[in-house]
Amino acid sequence: MSGNGADPSDIGGAGAAVTVVLPDGQSRELAGGATGADLAASLGRRAAKDALIAVADGEQLDLNRPLPDGASVSLVFPSSDEGLEVLRHSTAHVLAQAVLRLYPGATFSIGPPITDGFYYDFDLGLDDGGRARTFSDEDLEAIEAEMRAIVAARQPFIRAEVSRAAADELFAAHPYKIEILDGEADDPASGPEGGVITTYRNTDEFVDLCRGPHVPDTGRLGHFKLMRVAGAYWRGDESRQMLQRIYGTAWGSKAELAAHLERLEEAAKRDHRRLVTDLDLLSFPAELGGGLAVWHPKGAVVRKIMEDYSRDRHETGGYEFVYTPHLANARLFETSGHLDFYAEGMYPPMEMDNGVYYPKPMNCPMHCLIFNQRQRSYRELPLRLFELGTVYRYERSGTLHGLMRIRGFTQDDSHLYVAPEQLPDEIERLLDFVLSVLNAFGFEDFEFKLSTQDPEKYVGDDEGWEQATAALRAALDRRGHDYMEAAGEAAFYGPKIDIDVTDAIGRSWQLSTIQVDFNLPERFNLRYTGADGEVHRPIMIHRALFGSIERFFGVLVEHYAGAFPPWLAPVQAVVLGVRADHDSFAESVVAQLAEAGYRAEMMPADDPLGARIRRAKLTKVPYVLVVGDDDVAAGTVGVNPRGQPVQRDVPLGEFLARLADEVERKAVDVGGAGSTTVDVGGAGSTAADAGAAADSAGD
Numbered sequence: 001m002s003g004n005g006a007d008p009s010d011i012g013g014a015g016a017a018v019t020v021v022l023p024d025g026q027s028r029e030l031a032g033g034a035t036g037a038d039l040a041a042s043l044g045r046r047a048a049k050d051a052l053i054a055v056a057d058g059e060q061l062d063l064n065r066p067l068p069d070g071a072s073v074s075l076v077f078p079s080s081d082e083g084l085e086v087l088r089h090s091t092a093h094v095l096a097q098a099v100l101r102l103y104p105g106a107t108f109s110i111g112p113p114i115t116d117g118f119y120y121d122f123d124l125g126l127d128d129g130g131r132a133r134t135f136s137d138e139d140l141e142a143i144e145a146e147m148r149a150i151v152a153a154r155q156p157f158i159r160a161e162v163s164r165a166a167a168d169e170l171f172a173a174h175p176y177k178i179e180i181l182d183g184e185a186d187d188p189a190s191g192p193e194g195g196v197i198t199t200y201r202n203t204d205e206f207v208d209l210c211r212g213p214h215v216p217d218t219g220r221l222g223h224f225k226l227m228r229v230a231g232a233y234w235r236g237d238e239s240r241q242m243l244q245r246i247y248g249t250a251w252g253s254k255a256e257l258a259a260h261l262e263r264l265e266e267a268a269k270r271d272h273r274r275l276v277t278d279l280d281l282l283s284f285p286a287e288l289g290g291g292l293a294v295w296h297p298k299g300a301v302v303r304k305i306m307e308d309y310s311r312d313r314h315e316t317g318g319y320e321f322v323y324t325p326h327l328a329n330a331r332l333f334e335t336s337g338h339l340d341f342y343a344e345g346m347y348p349p350m351e352m353d354n355g356v357y358y359p360k361p362m363n364c365p366m367h368c369l370i371f372n373q374r375q376r377s378y379r380e381l382p383l384r385l386f387e388l389g390t391v392y393r394y395e396r397s398g399t400l401h402g403l404m405r406i407r408g409f410t411q412d413d414s415h416l417y418v419a420p421e422q423l424p425d426e427i428e429r430l431l432d433f434v435l436s437v438l439n440a441f442g443f444e445d446f447e448f449k450l451s452t453q454d455p456e457k458y459v460g461d462d463e464g465w466e467q468a469t470a471a472l473r474a475a476l477d478r479r480g481h482d483y484m485e486a487a488g489e490a491a492f493y494g495p496k497i498d499i500d501v502t503d504a505i506g507r508s509w510q511l512s513t514i515q516v517d518f519n520l521p522e523r524f525n526l527r528y529t530g531a532d533g534e535v536h537r538p539i540m541i542h543r544a545l546f547g548s549i550e551r552f553f554g555v556l557v558e559h560y561a562g563a564f565p566p567w568l569a570p571v572q573a574v575v576l577g578v579r580a581d582h583d584s585f586a587e588s589v590v591a592q593l594a595e596a597g598y599r600a601e602m603m604p605a606d607d608p609l610g611a612r613i614r615r616a617k618l619t620k621v622p623y624v625l626v627v628g629d630d631d632v633a634a635g636t637v638g639v640n641p642r643g644q645p646v647q648r649d650v651p652l653g654e655f656l657a658r659l660a661d662e663v664e665r666k667a668v669d670v671g672g673a674g675s676t677t678v679d680v681g682g683a684g685s686t687a688a689d690a691g692a693a694a695d696s697a698g699d
Contacts, residue, residue, distance in 0.1 A: 018069040020056075036063040037216070040075055051075040052086045052220065053213045060086075062159055062213040078252025088113035090157065090214045091147075091224050091250040095120045097206040098146035099246070108208075109176035109234060109243060116260065117249035121232055123176070124244060135229045135244050143246070144226045154219035155202040159212055167197050170207055176234065177209050223257045224250035231398070238396065266505050272557040273402040279562050279619060281570070284402075291400045291407030293550065298570035301599065302556075303549060305568055307388055310412050310546070313437055319386040319414060324366035326390060330356040335523055336365040341457065341492050345393045359392035364542060367415040368524040371538075376417075376528035381538065382426055383417040388549070403554030410549045416541040417526065423539055427475035427514060431497075434512045434545055438501060441556060442565065442668045445502035448476060448483035451490035460494070464518035468539075469495040472516060493517040493542060503559040511552065515542040563620040563642060566670065567663040573600040574616040575637075578628040580605040585632045589625060589652060596656055598663075613640065622670045625655070642670045 019029050020039065030038055036054025040047040040063065054061045056071040060082075067073055076083045092111035099122055100106055111120030124133035135143075162170070164181065171177035181197070200214055201207040215221065225248060232245040251257040276282050281299030288294065295303060314321070330349060333339045338346065342361060349356045360366070367385045376383070390410045399405050418426050435446065450472055453465045472495055476483050483497075490496050496515035500508045517540040520526075530536045546552035556564070566572050573593060577586040586602045593600035603612050609626070616624045626638040630649065637655055639647040662670070 016069075018067055020067055020069075020071055020073040023072075023074045030067070033066050035066055036061055036073070036075065039067065039073060043075070047075060050077050052078060052083050052215050055082075060213045062157070063216050065159070084250075084252060085113045086213065086215060087221060087252060088118040088250045090218070091221050091248065092118040092120050093157070093200065093202065093208055093210070093214065094147050094150050094218055094221060095143070095226070095246060095248060096122075096208060097150055097202055098143050100206060102143060102146055107174045107176060110180070117227070117247060119245050119247045121176075121234070121243040121245045123241060132242065135246065137229075140226045140229065140246070147224070147226075148222070150202070151218045151222045154217045156217045157212075157214035158201045159214075160199050160201065162197050162199055164197060167199070167209065170199065171209060180209060221250070223252065223254055224248055225257065225261065233398075263505060267507070267558075270505070270558040270561045271402075272404075272554040275557050275562040276403075276554075279570075281557070289407075290397050291395055291405070293403065293406065293408075299553075301570040302564065302568055303553060306546070306549060306553065307412075309440065310388070310437070313433075314386045314414070317384075317433055318382075319384040322367065322370055322385050322387050324360075324363060324370075324387060324389055326392070327357045327359050328366065330358060332365050332369075333358055336362075336368075336520060337492070337523060338362065338365070345395075347392055347394050360389075361391055361393045363387055363389040363391060363411060363413045364415055364520060364540075365524075367413075368520055368526060368540075371417055371526055372524055376538075378419055378528055378530045378536075381417060381419050381528060382422055383538075384414060385416070386412075386414045389413050403550045406548075406550050409551065411544050412546045412549065414541075414543040414545070416543065417521075417528075417538040418541065419528075419530070419536065420539055423471045423516070423541075424474055424478075426541065427471055427497075427516070428479055430514050430541070430543055431475060431479050431481070434499060434514070434543075437545055438499075438512065440666050441552075441568075442559065442666075443501040443503075446481075447500040447502070447508060448481045449486050449498045449500070450476065450483050451486045451496050451498060452488065453495060454488050454491040457491035460519040460522065465494060468516035468518060472497050472514070490515070493519055496542075501555075503555065504561070507558075509555050511547045511555070512545050513543065513547070516540075517542055560668075561620075564622075565662070565666065565668045566622045566659060567666045569620075569622050570599065571601050571619065571621050572598050572659065572663075573623040573625050574619070574621050575600060575602045575625045575627065576609065576612050576616065577605045578609055578626065582627050582629075582632060586625075586627050589627060589637060592652060593656070593659075596660070598656075598659060617642070623655075623659070644670060 016032050017029050018032060018034055019027050021027055028039070028042065030042065036051065036056075037048070039054065040051040051063060053063060053076045054065075054067065054073055055076060056067055056073045060076075061067070076086060078084065078087055089112070092113065095118070096108045096111055099120070100108065103122075103124055105125050107123045107125075109121040109123070111118060122135075124135070127133050167181055168178065171181070197209070198211050199207050200210045200212055202218065227247045227249055230245045230247065232243050234240040234243055249257070249260060251260060276299065279298065280296050281302070282293050282295045284290075284293050311321070327350070330339065333342075333346075338361060346361050347359045349358055367387070370385060371383065388410055390408065392408050395405055395407050400407070416426060416430075438446070450469070452469055453462070476497065493515055494517045496513055498510050499512040499514075500510045502508055521537050521540050526538055526540070527535045528538055556568070564570070575586040575589045575593075577583045583602070583604055590600045590602045603616060605612070607615075613624055613626070620642070622642050624640040626640060627636075628638070631637055634649065634651075636649045636651050639650045639655055641647070661667075
C-alpha cells in the first residue's frame with residue numbers, strides 16, 4: 001500500500017537530463033523527467049513492447065514514473081520471475097474488477113500473486129434466504145469472459161497517492177479495505193503504519209488499494225485462466241467471515257499457459273489422494289477424523305520397506321536407536337519452549353490427576369532427556385540418536401491435504417550431539433548421508449536452501465546463531481553445493497539447510513532438513529566432560545531425512561504415479577495362466593518367487609486372458625507373468641514388463657536373476673532396459689516426456 005515517487009501527473013516536465021546505469025554497467029542519458037517507458041523505447045521496439053515495470057536502485061516502479069538521476073535501472077520482462085509476479089498481480093486486479101462489475105453489492109479483500117498464479121477473496125453477501133452466496137463453475141466462465149473484455153479494452157493502470165480521508169471515501173462500501181487501512185490485517189498490499197496510501201484505478205468504476213507496481217495497461221495481460229473456487233476465512237481466522245476465493249493462473253505467453261495446464265493435468269493423474277485409493281494403499285476414514293490415515297496391507301508393505309531401509313542405513317551409519325512415548329507432561333514443553341512458541345500447533349492439554357499432558361509435537365525434547373540421563377564424556381560424541389517417532393500437530397481442517405498435510409505422522413527423526421570442533425565435519429557427513437538415501441528412492445535433482453535467523457521469532461543469542469550459520473554455509477561450500485540463502489526464514493531453534501527434490505514432472509518438494517541448535521542444549525542444561533576434564537555444552541543438530549514417512553510416501557506415489565520400482569512395489573509380479581489348467585503351474589511360480597523373497601500373486605483364469613492382463617496392469621505391478629502350455633513343459637514364463645516389450649519363453653531362473661538385480665541396485669527401470677524410465681502405468685513415459693516444471697501449489 002505504501003509507495004514513493006511522483007504521481008503520473010508530475011511526469012514529463014522539462015528539466016535537466018537524467019543519466020541511468022544499465023545492468024551491463026553502461027550509462028544512458030535521457031531527457032529530463034524520463035520514465036521507464038522512455039528508457040524501454042530508447043532500447044528498441046522489442047523492449048518498448050515487452051517491458052512491464054522498471055527497477056531503480058532496487059525499487060519497483062511503474063513504467064510511467066520518472067527515473068531518478070544516477071540510479072541503477074533494469075527493466076522487467078514477462079520471461080522473468082519478477083515479471084510473472086507483476087503479470088499475476090495485475091491479472092488479480094482485473095479479476096476483482098470483473099467480479100465487482102458482475103455482482104453488484106459484492107465486496108473484496110486481498111488479491112496477491114502466488115506461485116504460478118494469483119487469487120482474490122470476495123464477500124458476495126447473502127441471498128434471499130439469508131445464506132452466504134457462493135460462486136459456481138458457470139460463474140467462473142462468465143467472470144473470465146468479463147476479464148477478457150477488460151483486457152481487450154486496454155485500460156491503463158493509473159497510480160495515485162491519496163490521503164486517509166480520501167481512501168476512506170473511496171472504500172466506504174468495502175469494509176475489508178478499511179480494515180487493511182486500519183492496519184488490522186496482514187495484507188501483502190499494506191505498507192507501514194503512517195506510510196503513503198497508494199491506489200490503482202483502471203476506470204472511473206474500479207479502484208483498488210495497492211502499492212503496485214502494475215503493467216502499463218490491461219492489454220499486456222491475457223494469458224490466464226481461472227482455475228477454481230475455495231472458501232477462505234478472512235485473515236485465516238475461523239471466527240471471521242468465510243470469503244469466496246477465486247484462484248487463477250497467468251503466464252507471459254500462450255505457450256507457457258498451455259504447458260502449465262498440461263503439467264496440471266499430468267499432476268492430477270498423479271494425485272496421491274486418488275492413487276492411494278485406486279491402488280488400495282491407505283485411506284482416511286471419516287470416522288477416524290480429519291488428517292489421520294489408516295494403512296492397508298499393500299501400503300503397509302511399501303511403508304515397511306521404507307522404514308526397514310531407513311533403519312538399516314542408520315544402523316550402519318553410526319546411529320543409536322531410541323523410542324519415546326507419545327505424550328508428555330507440560331513441564332517438558334515448558335522447558336523446551338514449545339508452549340511459548342508452538343502452542344497453536346499442539347493439541348489441547350489433557351488434565352490428569354498428576355498434572356497436565358500434551359501429545360508430543362516433536363521428538364527432540366525427549367531425546368534431550370535421554371542424553372541427560374547420565375554424565376557424558378567427549379569420547380561418546382558425536383552421539384547420534386535415531387527414532388521413527390510419531391508426533392501429533394494440530395492443522396486447521398482447511399489446510400489438510402492428503403498425506404502432505406496431516407495431523408498424526410511419523411518422523412525419521414535424528415538428533416546429534418556434537419562437540420563444537422566436530423560440527424563442520426558432522427554437517428558435511430549429514431549432507432552426504434541425506435543425498436545417498438534420497439538417491440536410493442530415485443531422486444537425483446536437488447536444491448539447497450540456507451535459512452538464516454528470523455529477526456523476531458528466535459531463541460538464544462545472536463553469536464550462537466552466527467556460529468551455526470557459518471558452519472552450515474561452510475559445509476555447503478566445501479561439498480560444492482549451489483544454494484540460495486533465505487534471510488529471516490529460520491525461526492526458534494537455529495539456522496537450517498532445507499533440501500528440496502525435483503520429481504518426475506519437475507515439481508519441487510521440500511523434504512530433508514539439517515538444523516543446528518545451540519538453544520535446547522542450554523534449556524536442558526546438557527553437558528559433557530571434555531578431554532581437558534572440564535564441563536562443556538554440546539551442540540545439537542536436528543535432522544529429518546524423509547521429513548515424515550507419510551509425506552515422503554505421498555511424494556513417492558506422485559513421483560512414480562503409483563508405479564513403484566520393483567524394490568518398492570507392494571506386489572512385484574502377478575502370474576496368470578492362459579487357461580484354468582495352467583493355474584497350478586502359475587501357483588508354483590508364485591511359490592518359487594515367494595521362496596526367493598519376492599512378492600507375487602496369482603490371478604486365477606476366471607476371465608479371458610486379455611481382461612486379466614489389463615486388470616493386472618491397472619495395479620501398476622512391475623511384471624505380469626503369463627504361462628501357457630510351452631511354459632509348463634519347459635519351466636519358463638512369458639514376461640510382460642511394465643512399459644516394455646513382452647518377452648516369451650524366459651526361463652524362470654533367468655527372470656529371478658533379473659528381478660534380484662533390479663531389487664539389489666534399487667533400479668527405477670523395469671525389464672532390464674537400462675533406462676531411467678519412470679513408468680506411469682504402461683504408458684512408457686519418461687520424466688523428460690512429462691515436462692520440465694509443474695505447479696507447486698504455493699497457496
